[in-house]
Amino acid sequence: MTTLADPLHLTHGPAWRNRLALAPLTNIQSHLDGRLGDDELRWLVARAEGGFGLTMTCAAYVARPGNPWPGQLGVADDSHLPGLSRLADAIRAAGSVSSVQLHHGGIRASSEVSGEPLVAPWDDEAKGARALTTAEVRQAVDDFVAAAVRSEEAGFDGVQVHGAHGYLVAQFLDARKNRRTDEYGGDLAGRSRFLFEVLRGIRESAGSDFQVGLRLSPERFGIAVDEAVELTGEVLASGLVDHLDLSLWDVRKPVHGGEDAADDLLIDHFTALPRHGVRVGVAGKVLSAADATWCLEHGADFATIGTGAILHHDFAARAVADPSFESLPQPVTRAHLEAERVGPAFVEYLASGWDDFVTA
Numbered sequence: 001m002t003t004l005a006d007p008l009h010l011t012h013g014p015a016w017r018n019r020l021a022l023a024p025l026t027n028i029q030s031h032l033d034g035r036l037g038d039d040e041l042r043w044l045v046a047r048a049e050g051g052f053g054l055t056m057t058c059a060a061y062v063a064r065p066g067n068p069w070p071g072q073l074g075v076a077d078d079s080h081l082p083g084l085s086r087l088a089d090a091i092r093a094a095g096s097v098s099s100v101q102l103h104h105g106g107i108r109a110s111s112e113v114s115g116e117p118l119v120a121p122w123d124d125e126a127k128g129a130r131a132l133t134t135a136e137v138r139q140a141v142d143d144f145v146a147a148a149v150r151s152e153e154a155g156f157d158g159v160q161v162h163g164a165h166g167y168l169v170a171q172f173l174d175a176r177k178n179r180r181t182d183e184y185g186g187d188l189a190g191r192s193r194f195l196f197e198v199l200r201g202i203r204e205s206a207g208s209d210f211q212v213g214l215r216l217s218p219e220r221f222g223i224a225v226d227e228a229v230e231l232t233g234e235v236l237a238s239g240l241v242d243h244l245d246l247s248l249w250d251v252r253k254p255v256h257g258g259e260d261a262a263d264d265l266l267i268d269h270f271t272a273l274p275r276h277g278v279r280v281g282v283a284g285k286v287l288s289a290a291d292a293t294w295c296l297e298h299g300a301d302f303a304t305i306g307t308g309a310i311l312h313h314d315f316a317a318r319a320v321a322d323p324s325f326e327s328l329p330q331p332v333t334r335a336h337l338e339a340e341r342v343g344p345a346f347v348e349y350l351a352s353g354w355d356d357f358v359t360a
Contacts, residue, residue: 015097024059055098212241289322
């Protein structure tokens with residue numbers, strides 16, 4: 001029986017010291033130009049020191065037009081390298097494997113923040129977005145690949161491509177709205193072409209010890225479950241990724257709109273797939289050691305921790321040491337979050353954007 005304490009060995013790069021990964025949490029703790037902020041450094045290093053096997057950055061934009069919010073970490077040009085190197089060195093010194101999450105907001109970016117026109121796979125007059133040309137799609141692929149190479153140069157152990165939550169990669173996968181007539185639209189093969197070109201470009205450009213991961217939404221955002229299962233199977237068989245993180249929102253969630261929720265858990269549709277050596281993780285309401293163990297019992301190789309890692313910088317160490325460990329109930333005080341090295345901007349984001357997270 002696999003336990004939370006067991007190391008996780010991947011096809012490329014270093015083993016993770018346990019089965020717990022830090023979720024790539026939006027935290028707006030960096031500078032307006034994407035350079036690493038000191039609060040972001042403290043936040044991430046605290047989680048590495050707190051025992052996480054993988055310490056993942058927040059979503060980091062790969063090109064300025066993909067920047068949705070102020071204070072987002074950037075990995076888009078060489079001005080970001082000094083801070084990224086500082087961060088990679090500090091995470092490694094704390095004993096954790098490090099990864100940058102590569103992100104482009106697409107239609108969910110902000111022209112007001114980036115100063116750049118809003119672009120997406122399709123035209124959207126209401127949102128002021130225009131469709132990327134075929135040449136611009138290929139440039140976006142190159143932007144992801146260049147960001148991965150830059151992350152490796154900075155000293156990170158790997159990257160994770162953000163293919164979830166309705167951002168650019170997921171927008172290409174959206175069967176409702178991606179009506180492109182070039183090779184990046186149409187059937188699933190066309191709509192997933194962007195994703196596979198990004199993954200292939202990273203794998204071919206990075207070193208042999210560099211870990212490549214992917215985060216996917218297994219339903220909604222214009223993605224049907226059966227198509228998501230097909231896509232996931234193709235990703236697992238491709239040889240392009242070392243780990244796949246499925247963002248379920250709740251690991252015990254039934255399939256959306258399923259007829260028999262009790263017998264149709266979303267997780268089961270994906271953990272049953274052949275893995276071809278890829279490590280599969282799940283995320284969503286994992287708030288205790290028992291929750292994380294439940295994920296392993298349901299076939300996951302690792303559990304990705306979000307809220308629990310905000311509440312406890314050492315969630316991983318506590319969960320590994322104590323099977324009865326549970327994270328604090330919400331809301332919590334600002335003083336508690338400050339003690340857990342959550343910076344002031346992140347606290348304000350939690351207080352204003354998340355219901356019942358921070359006491360008044």
